[in-house]
Amino acid sequence: MSTISTLISLNTPLSHVIYQSSSDLPDTWDHVANTTLFLQKKYFEILEHSCPSNMKCFFIGIFQNKELVGVAISQFLDLKSLESFGERDKCLKTIVRNFLFKRFASHVLFIGNCMLTGENAYVFSEAVPFEKQIKVLYEARDEIEKILKKQGITIHLLTSKDFSIKEITKINQTSICDVFQFTTQPNMIFSISESWKNEEDYVAELTKKYRDQYKRARKKAIGIVKRKLSISEIEDNQELIYDLYYHVAKNAPFNSFFLSQNHFIELKKIWKDNFLFYGYFMDEKLIGFTTLIKNGSAMDTYFLGYDNSIQREKMLYLNMLYDMIAYSIKKKFKTIIFARTALEIKSSVGAKPETMFGLMEHKNPIINYFLPYFFHFLEPKTSWQERNPFQ
Incomplete structure (x- = not known):
């Protein structure tokens, strides 16, 4: 994802704070998030006032000592509350897919923004090693999962999106390289x-x-x-x-x-x-x-x-x-x-x-083991031919 420059000590451990209101964000938030509107306070204010009814948003501040060195967004989706996942395809496979989503994967927790396409999940100081970025984001996700559990919500599916080829290459050099990786329609x-x-x-x-x-x-x-x-x-x-x-x-x-x-x-x-x-x-x-x-x-x-x-x-x-x-x-x-x-x-x-990549894990270990098969079976396929109007 995007980075910013700042002078920080690499030896100081990172910590995180979970926010649920844009009014609580630190004053330096937009300075850290200056590479994209989609991680800035005003956008989070928009989400607070008008996000989809089946969504909860969480804003993650990453600190080294007391200095903000990273920002991120996480979203919880309750798919069970949707009347429809989409009405274009009426085949048996789609009916089975919708049933399985509602039964086994209706509570989804994202690192990233499912309303957008592209690298809009987080921004870190370029001085923070990538392995530490991923580690603290997963720690923050674990805390959000606990917050939701206290509200009576059990997470079924954990996912992170969207990553470019460059970003997924870096992920493959970290401890989460064995998490199931998927691609959907390109950006x-x-x-x-x-x-x-x-x-x-x-x-x-x-x-x-x-x-x-x-x-x-x-x-x-x-x-x-x-x-x-x-x-x-x-x-x-x-x-x-x-x-x-x-x-x-x-x-x-x-x-x-x-x-x-x-x-x-x-x-x-x-x-x-x-x-x-x-x-x-x-x-x-x-x-x-x-x-x-x-x-x-x-x-x-x-x-x-x-x-x-x-x-x-x-x-x-x-x-x-x-x-x-x-x-x-x-x-x-x-x-x-x-x-x-x-x-x-x-x-x-x-x-x-x-091509954009995502990461996905199911909380049930048996389902998680078979997740690559389930995903490729259930993911809607799009057949298309690439055009080149300039040649």
Whole structure:
């Protein structure tokens, strides 16, 4: 994960403090977490006010002596309280998977953030050896498990996410190298060329096939108006926005949570201009939306929603991707984090897959022994063909 520089003694043992409120975090928290918005106080405040109903968040401060040298996030998910894990796949395998999750793996404790894709779990001072980082994080996780047990919650599954190839290589040199490692859908990353000054420069570098795709999508979108929404407009359209989001979310192959209705309002209220909400209108009716988060030199795409019947007719999702690319080029971002799902269409606009790894343990030793088999049997498979629109 990301690191920061500070002068500390390597011989002093690390300690941790578990926080459940952003108001209790040390004053130096954001200085340590300055490499990503997703570990800073304001984001944790957003989660406190609007995290999914089946989620509890814990914030971990890592100290050497009394100096804060690392920060992390942990989340507990109660999957049993979900009405649906996702309604896209109706096969027998999916029915069996959902039953087993609810019966044997409904209480999940993460190191990391299951609402995001990418390395957003922790930040440490670069002076802290990696082995010590992992050790203190596992100690903190053990304490969170005890906190939950006092509340009558028994953890079934322990997992950590997301790790890049570089990070998992370091993990393989530590004492937890024998923990089951898994991969799911890759993180789709779009790199913005320094030579691109506007959308036209991007389109000019596409091959004819993909320029034609771009022209066809833009032609289909005639009649759709896109505009940035203010917080009052998000509030006025809250129910419709949630319906559009929920339609997309429930048709995913697998869900571990659903957003709260006020989540986008809280994001806009607290993050202001760092959170962008774009509505798509046809005949003055909201038919879709996208959200973007400015995170340093990276533009993170967030949740979206749309009317599926109009999406197909107007190629709305593809146009949304082109709009995100155009805005990010104009504002001189270096990368766009398109995250998981819809891999092939994201690939067709130029995003590249980055493999992300996770760690998983089951508290039942017998289930844990067979976990690699169970995981590969139950994990939804996604078949897709990588595209290269620039060659």
